Amino acid sequence: MIKVGIMGYGNLGKGVECAIKQNPDMELAAVFTRRNPEDVKILTEGARVYKACDAAAHKADVDVLIICGGSATDLPEQTPEYAGMFNVVDSFDTHARIPEHFENVEAAAKAAGTTAVISAGWDPGMFSLNRVYAESILPEGETYTFWGRGVSQGHSDAVRRIEGVLDARQYTIPVDAALDAVRSGSAPELSTREKHTRLVYVVAEDGADQAKITEEIVTMKNYFDEYDTTVEFIDEETMARDHSGIPHGGFVIRSGRTGWEGENNHVVEYKLQLDSNPEFTSSVLVAVARATYRMAQAGMHGAKTVFDIPPAMLSLKSPEELRKEML
Amino acid sequence: MIKVGIMGYGNLGKGVECAIKQNPDMELAAVFTRRNPEDVKILTEGARVYKACDAAAHKADVDVLIICGGSATDLPEQTPEYAGMFNVVDSFDTHARIPEHFENVEAAAKAAGTTAVISAGWDPGMFSLNRVYAESILPEGETYTFWGRGVSQGHSDAVRRIEGVLDARQYTIPVDAALDAVRSGSAPELSTREKHTRLVYVVAEDGADQAKITEEIVTMKNYFDEYDTTVEFIDEETMARDHSGIPHGGFVIRSGRTGWEGENNHVVEYKLQLDSNPEFTSSVLVAVARATYRMAQAGMHGAKTVFDIPPAMLSLKSPEELRKEML
Numbered sequence: 270m271i272k273v274g275i276m277g278y279g280n281l282g283k284g285v286e287c288a289i290k291q292n293p294d295m296e297l298a299a300v301f302t303r304r305n306p307e308d309v310k311i312l313t314e315g316a317r318v319y320k321a322c323d324a325a326a327h328k329a330d331v332d333v334l335i336i337c338g339g340s341a342t343d344l345p346e347q348t349p350e351y352a353g354m355f356n357v358v359d360s361f362d363t364h365a366r367i368p369e370h371f372e373n374v375e376a377a378a379k380a381a382g383t384t385a386v387i388s389a390g391w392d393p394g395m396f397s398l399n400r401v402y403a404e405s406i407l408p409e410g411e412t413y414t415f416w417g418r419g420v421s422q423g424h425s426d427a428v429r430r431i432e433g434v435l436d437a438r439q440y441t442i443p444v445d446a447a448l449d450a451v452r453s454g455s456a457p458e459l460s461t462r463e464k465h466t467r468l469v470y471v472v473a474e475d476g477a478d479q480a481k482i483t484e485e486i487v488t489m490k491n492y493f494d495e496y497d498t499t500v501e502f503i504d505e506e507t508m509a510r511d512h513s514g515i516p517h518g519g520f521v522i523r524s525g526r527t528g529w530e531g532e533n534n535h536v537v538e539y540k541l542q543l544d545s546n547p548e549f550t551s552s553v554l555v556a557v558a559r560a561t562y563r564m565a566q567a568g569m570h571g572a573k574t575v576f577d578i579p580p581a582m583l584s585l586k587s588p589e590e591l592r593k594e595m596l
Numbered sequence: 597m598i599k600v601g602i603m604g605y606g607n608l609g610k611g612v613e614c615a616i617k618q619n620p621d622m623e624l625a626a627v628f629t630r631r632n633p634e635d636v637k638i639l640t641e642g643a644r645v646y647k648a649c650d651a652a653a654h655k656a657d658v659d660v661l662i663i664c665g666g667s668a669t670d671l672p673e674q675t676p677e678y679a680g681m682f683n684v685v686d687s688f689d690t691h692a693r694i695p696e697h698f699e700n701v702e703a704a705a706k707a708a709g710t711t712a713v714i715s716a717g718w719d720p721g722m723f724s725l726n727r728v729y730a731e732s733i734l735p736e737g738e739t740y741t742f743w744g745r746g747v748s749q750g751h752s753d754a755v756r757r758i759e760g761v762l763d764a765r766q767y768t769i770p771v772d773a774a775l776d777a778v779r780s781g782s783a784p785e786l787s788t789r790e791k792h793t794r795l796v797y798v799v800a801e802d803g804a805d806q807a808k809i810t811e812e813i814v815t816m817k818n819y820f821d822e823y824d825t826t827v828e829f830i831d832e833e834t835m836a837r838d839h840s841g842i843p844h845g846g847f848v849i850r851s852g853r854t855g856w857e858g859e860n861n862h863v864v865e866y867k868l869q870l871d872s873n874p875e876f877t878s879s880v881l882v883a884v885a886r887a888t889y890r891m892a893q894a895g896m897h898g899a900k901t902v903f904d905i906p907p908a909m910l911s912l913k914s915p916e917e918l919r920k921e922m923l
Binding site: 287290291364368371388400401405407409527529536538541544552556574577578580584585586588592 | 872
């Protein structure tokens with residue numbers, strides 16, 4: 270059994286707990302939290318909750334620690350810190366800061382002789398893998414990434430800060446015509462506006478100026494001004510009933526040419542439709558935790574990404590089973 | 597530069613030659629053929645064509661040999677033989693015989709200290725990888741593979757053997773309703789008939805009994821009897837104009853559940869639309885040849901499959917570039 274620890278028990282940590290239950294070669298060793306452990310109610314019978322600051326004392330009980338913090342401030346601190354004591358996995362998703370994060374984690378993991386996989390999830394993660402596979406196979410071509418239909422937490426929060434807004438939920442929606450153009454292999458150049466639209470559901474205060482709220486949303490710099498945005502006002506019950514989930518997903522599509530003169534076209538498409546963005550990310554983290562444990566056992570220490578993981582290491586199946594049943 | 601050799605110059609070998617041209621870190625070292633080398637006209641200026649039986653003499657000029665033979669009789673002999681002298685890649689696609697082929701190649705490669713990747717292509721190959729990734733992430737769920745729209749060489753040949761048939765082309769077509777049912781996450785049980793239809797274009801001899809030919813096709817055991825098959829008679833010019841390509845493709849779709857009680861559903865879909873089945877397979881073989889060379893350099897000898905290849909090894913880009921640009 271692979272003993273998995275969870276650092277941080279929000280949506281992601283809870284999703285990891287659920288995913289561990291689905292994997293018979295793993296068990297939840299411990300949950301670590303910055304809150305009072307007695308206030309954290311977990312689902313797994315018999316598993317213990319400890320203070321994050323006591324983690325070092327439980328080193329021997331944890332084969333892999335999955336760090337479920339946020340990318341803005343938690344992971345840049347936590348992943349190097351815990352890579353100094355544990356094999357770790359995180360879902361660091363600030364794309365521009367990945368090289369820097371990698372270097373910090375690499376230094377800590379190399380010094381401690383641990384294995385640390387960063388940026389595991391779906392983007393970065395599964396989308397990244399599909400970009401690399403498709404570009405490696407079709408070096409002459411173009412790659413497109415579309416996100417949605419799904420909830421953007423950051424955009425929802427931005428709308429909630431507008432005066433008169435009680436609650437808001439923002440959906441990012443890929444434009445069908447853009448998807449179809451990409452799938453046709455015509456390799457179109459697409460502007461930001463042509464690729465995605467934004468749809469915002471708003472619960473406004475009684476008597477709020479809806480026209481003014483709409484105007485503030487659609488013109489908001491960096492969030493909405495480069496998109497065609499639709500704003501719909503709904504009541505609290507509708508928000509609770511229809512928009513409490515956290516769905517997401519998207520598409521990575523590469524079209525490329527082969528043949529002596531590039532005369533043949535090919536389209537490779539990877540698509541995710543996720544009912545729960547955090548739970549899918551958690552499920553990736555747990556599969557990657559298995560590979561992390563196996564890489565550590567094999568002496569493959571230091572910082573890694575999904576690009577470094579032989580796919581067989583992610584699977585519950587043995588290499589023989591994989592060749593017989595999956596190839 | 598990685599020096600690549602091609603064993604066998606049919607559709608696949610020619611596709612490999614074209615793919616090498618697209619990869620600036622590779623060069624065509626030599627083509628080997630069982631035909632008279634003087635009768636084999638290749639596209640690459642300056643590259644040499646040798647007799648297959650002289651391959652051993654050119655060991656030092658070839659870093660990786662891509663074996664472009666057929667799975668029925670060529671590869672079971674050739675891949676173990678050449679793995680005894682070269683790092684090799686093949687596209688062995690007789691699914692049921694993969695474990696046996698792997699063992700034979702493993703013995704030869706281990707003895708010689710070479711690296712030999714078998715069954716690289718799209719199915720087996722990219723489809724296999726997507727099955728493993730999706731199942732590893734979503735252990736509770738179902739995986740579906742659909743093929744097409746594309747030409748099946750075996751089915752086309754079977755129709756050509758019917759009396760009165762001059763030429764035939766068979767397309768395998770996935771059923772849209774089945775795809776939609778799978779994408780809905782409802783995890784339907786689908787019969788062979790519900791998943792694919794078959795469409796056959798036939799050029800018949802003058803005066804041939806079309807009704808009889810149609811009947812022979814749609815009732816043909818193992819080929820058509822379990823499918824809904826449509827037969828259309830066309831003339832030779834139409835066949836040449838509209839059906840000379842070898843398109844193919846398909847879908848791997850997994851739907852799975854997450855959450856403590858499996859309450860959330862996710863659909864992962866991988867889709868290929870290929871203008872040229874052999875050229876796409878060739879492009880996979882060439883990317884895998886890069887990884888084969890790198891694995892050999894790293895001392896990772898023996899038989900391998902795509903499941904054993906860290907994705908970064910397939911890419912032209914360095915690990916730093918991959919993390920910066922692709923993650």
